[in-house]
Amino acid sequence: MNAKTPTSPVPPYPHPAGGWGSVKALGISLMRDGAPLATASALRKQNKPGGFACVGCAWAKPAKPHLAEFCENGAKATAWELTDKRATPEFFARHSLAELRGWSELELEGAGRLTEPLRYDADSDRYLPVSWDEAIAGIGRALAAQRAADPRATVFYASGRASLEASYMYQLLARLYGNNNLPDSSNMCHESTSVALPETIGVPVGTVRLDDFEQTDAIFFFGQNVGVSSPRMLHQLQEARQRGVPIVTFNPLKEVGLVHFANPQSPAQMLTPGETTISTQYLQVRNGGDLAALTGLCKWLIEADDIAQARGGARVLDAAFIAEHTQGFGAFAQAMRAADWSAIERGSGLPRDALERAAKTYAHATAVLGIYGMGLTQHREGVANVQMLSNLLLLRGNIGRPGAGICPVRGHSNVQGQRSVGITEKPELAPLDRLAELYAFEPPRERGRDTVATCEGVIDGSVRAFVGLGGNFLRAAPDSQRLAAAWAGLDLTVHVATRLNFTHVVPGRESYLLPCLGRIEIDQQAGGAQTVAVEDSTGCFHASDGVAEPAVPTLRSEAAIVAAIAQACLPPNPRVPWNDWVADYAKVRDAIEATWPDVFQGFNQRFRDPGGLPKPNAARERRWETDSGKAQFIVPPPTEHESDPSVLRLMTLRSDDQFNTSIYSLDDRFRNVWGTRRVLFMHPHDMRARGLAEGDMAHVTTVAHDGHRRELAGLRVVPYDLPRGSVGGYFPECNPLLPLQHHAHGSHVPAAKNIPVRVKSAVA
Structure with missing residues (x-):
């Protein structure tokens, strides 16, 4: 037994999020990544009309942007993409892939932007340059051969950064190829949301828009580190706190952005010690304790309402809303009454009085926002966690009311948008009949592979080919060492990327690395400079225009690469105008609108509107597209608690x-x-x-x-x-x-x- 005595916890960061610390960190980032002038010029147009949507997080873009509508992390993402460092063929001539597998992720991406198509050469264990025509032809032959053998053995993975246009073309490629194997980064983060909310409120996404922050009178945060994951939201939180809105936070760690914030755009806060306290109550819930904590909140509210009724007082719950708009309240209320406070305290790691104080804050508010991130979704009970937050909001009618709603905060800058245009492994979520009508083919109806099933298939050998539209799958996926050990057994790997990462240096038997334009760069096609579209966390579609010259002239756009691969591996289909789509992305948007006319009505005409084009959301209007036609209370499963103190x-x-x-x-x-x-x-x-x-x-x-x-x-x-x-x-x-x-x-x-x-x- 080591007799040394551990010291006290590391002292907290003494400064607020934002402030001079953020300014200094940004300056270091600009110099570290190179091209500081190009980055500084681009930042003036980030998240603004006529500019580009941030390639980092997916937080909402306001109709009236701030002078600087970017955060520290968004600026770092821009600097990372506009770096003047280049990973040229000469770089790969100097380094074998065996050597590169020993590099850290920082060192790999630090090599800079990829410049030319590359093909893996097993004899030299190096990537060698090939022409675009050679690369596309080779990929086409390999994919066509695999399609003839078994189209279900190929996976088409998408990270969350590809545009709506490229994503639409990509899902069509996969379905024309013959499968629904379309895993994406949603599978690793917010798929729990997409499963939970359709059962409770009838939509797979959140119900909150930016203007709700202006009307709310309480905010409840669960498992979302705003200071790192979505710092621009701190503007809305700061403005709410300045109005006296309480913010109650449930998070295991005390994250700086949820404690205090100094606005870098406020002269008063930059020139004085001024800052804004963000959380008015901070509850450090144990890992895995969110379900128990939410049970405690709901239990207190229901029992307080029971007491109020017995005494003839004002109701704590919104009884009229529950009666008119919900189903299942009786069983849920009974389960909450039966819950044991000692089990709640043990499961959540929180004292009863702290939970009761939070419940009272909730009860005194008329419009509450429930905001959460992967701290709720990435659990065994991730679906139940989200449904319990939905239950909490339904108790007082906080869905479909101005200033209220449920707000999952997405990570990647267009991960929610990709789902909106068909990137899904679930055939019931894709408009297969409409695709069949538009493009004269029979789409596959079999459920495809999600991320977990893809990993299982790589390990057991049933997946033979992997095409990646961005991302770093081997690092992001679970069981990464087991997965990487099996990866070399793949017959084909194809990666569309801007920079080198670990997944690229673990090649299949045949492997290609295709360098693409970044979203910040000008995308010049036959029809002129192109605009792309993205969707933010609040369900609004936005235009995004490149503002910087491409890193090198040899880069191709994601849309052009997808179209080229499709034409190389699929039989000709005169109903699919791949070349016309590449020449003019507006035609892709017309196709998207034709596929989902109710969602994308007037897409080309409206996606430049200030604040974006909002996606229809029935739950915001208290229309419940559930099986019962009402919002559904769902009784949670029993909470788990680890009884082994060694674990x-x-x-x-x-x-x-x-x-x-x-x-x-x-x-x-x-x-x-x-x-x-x-x-x-x-x-x-x-x-x-x-x-x-x-x-x-x-x-x-x-x-x-x-x-x-x-x-x-x-x-x-x-x-x-x-x-x-x-x-x-x-x-x-x-x-x-x-x-x-x-x-x-x-x-x-x-x-x-x-x-x-x-x-x-x-x-x-």
């Missing part, structure tokens, strides 16, 4: 200097971590129980019973303010600990926020 619950985290798998530096200033990402955040009590002290190296092993050993060694222990029994480590470094089968019931979202692990000294 801790690991959640994966992102630093303030990364976006998804793109790592900008090894620092995390908000958590006072410098020069490394191989750390494990622990409560001092949990450290002491395992004989660990600050700076010791930990060995982490997943608790799983499937015959596979998952472990990470050499994680430096950092004492941190988080609930006992909960530990944290960085994504994607901790993904090898996440079992493939450890996913949300019903949605298959990897449960990365609640991985059962054991921790011991690495030298024990």
Whole structure:
């Protein structure tokens, strides 16, 4: 047993989110990535009319943008794309793929923008340059051969950055090819939302728009780190707090952006010690304790309403709304009354009085926003978590009311939009009959592969070819070490990308790397400079125009690459005008409108409207497109609680200097971590129980019973303010600990926020 005494938790970052810290970090980023003048020029047009939609997060674009409508992380994403560094064929001539597999993600992406099509050469273990014609012909031959053998053995993966136009063409390519194997990054994050909300309120997305923030009188936050994941939302939160709106936060870690904020665009806050307190109550729920916490809130409200009725007082619940608009309240209320407070406290890690205080705040508000991120969705009970938040909002009619609603915050800048134009493995969610009518073919009706099923197929050999429209699949997916070991067995891998990442250096037997334009760059086609469209987290479609010259003249757009691959591997179809679509993206938008006329009515004419073109949302109008025709209360499953004290619950985290798998530096200033990402955040009590002290190296092993050993060694222990029994480590470094089968019931979202692990000294 190590006799050293652990120190106190790492002191919190002493400054607010934003402020001079953000300005300094942005300056460092601009110089680090090169091309600071080009980036600075582009930033003036970021998220503004006539400019481009941020390639980072998907937060909403206001009709009246701020002077600087970008955040620190959005600016870093822009600098990352506009870097003057280049990964040329000469770079690949110097480095074998075996060597590159030993590089970190920071080093790989740090090589810069890809410049020419590349084909893997197994004899030299290097990527060699090929012409575009050679690359497309080779891919076409390989895909056509696989289609003839078994079209279901090919997967078409999409990350969340591709435009609506490219995504529409991509899903059509997959279905013409013969499958619905269209996994995307939604499968890894908000698929729990897409499964949960149709059952409760009849829509697969949130109901909140930007103007609701101006009318709300309470905000409840669950598992969403606004300061890192969507910092521009801090403007809306700051304005709400200045009106006296309470913000109640449930999150295991005290994240700086949810504690306090200094607006870099406010001279008063930049020139004085002024800042805005964001959370008025901060409840550090244990990893996996959200369902219990929400149960506590609902239980208090229902029992307070029972008391009010018995005394003849004013109702706590919105009885009229419940009676007119909902179904299932009786069974739900009975389940909440039967819930035991001791079990709620044990499961949530929160005291009853703290939960009651939060419930009272909710009860005193007439319009409440429920905002959440992957802290709710990436759990075994991720679907139930989202449905419990929906239950909470329904209790007081906080769906379909100005200033109220449910607000899932998406990560990738167009991940929600891709689903809106058919990127889905679920045939029932795609307009297959309409596609058949438009393009004269019989679409496949069999359910396709999601992310988990794709990983299973790679491991068991039933997936033979993988086409990736962006992304870093091997790093982002669960069980990443097992997956990477099987990846080389694929017959074909094709990656459309702007920069090099780890997935690219684990080639299949035949492998191609195709460099594409970024969204910030001018996309010049036969019909002139093209505009693309994206959808934000609030369900509004926006125009996005490139503003920077392409990194090199040899790049092609995602839409052009998709069209070329389609024509190379599919039989001719005169009903699919691939070349016309590439020449003029407005024709793709016409096709999108023809496919979903009710959703995209007037698409080309309206997607430049200030604030974007809003997607119809029946629940906002209290029209419930559920099986019953009403909003549905759903009784949650029993809450799980780990009874073995040796087992801790690991959640994966992102630093303030990364976006998804793109790592900008090894620092995390908000958590006072410098020069490394191989750390494990622990409560001092949990450290002491395992004989660990600050700076010791930990060995982490997943608790799983499937015959596979998952472990990470050499994680430096950092004492941190988080609930006992909960530990944290960085994504994607901790993904090898996440079992493939450890996913949300019903949605298959990897449960990365609640991985059962054991921790011991690495030298024990």
